Amino acid sequence: MTNIESLEKRIALADEIRKIRKANKLSQMELAEKMGIARSTISKIENGEFAFSVDYLIKLADHLNFKIKLEKNET
Template sequence: MGYRIRECRKEKKMSQCELAEKSGVSRTIISGLENGTITTTTTDTLLKIAKALHTKVADIFFES
């Protein structure tokens, strides 16, 4: 999941700080998800990240 968050974020040319600001999720959480130190999170967090990336949660889990 984390690598997909990173891919989506980079496609949008967004830094972790920008994603944190737009999503309301801390940069520490985003970084942890992206690098694999955090492997579980809440549905609410995923929804916030997906919304900030203008994508669906399913797109974070599954490549199209």
């Protein structure tokens, strides 16, 4: 995977996280407080500027009430 492909996937994931947060009617600050992190970190995640760990993804899933599902590529 190229750096561009990786960035594109990170941005797509970031967009989904933003949509889910908004669907849960949470501000960035409210989500940050629930997760115990800075609001600026949420902003960076949602803008694809922060390559977060699996631990962050699990915390996001827990606090935004979404399921993480891995699927095999059909290539």
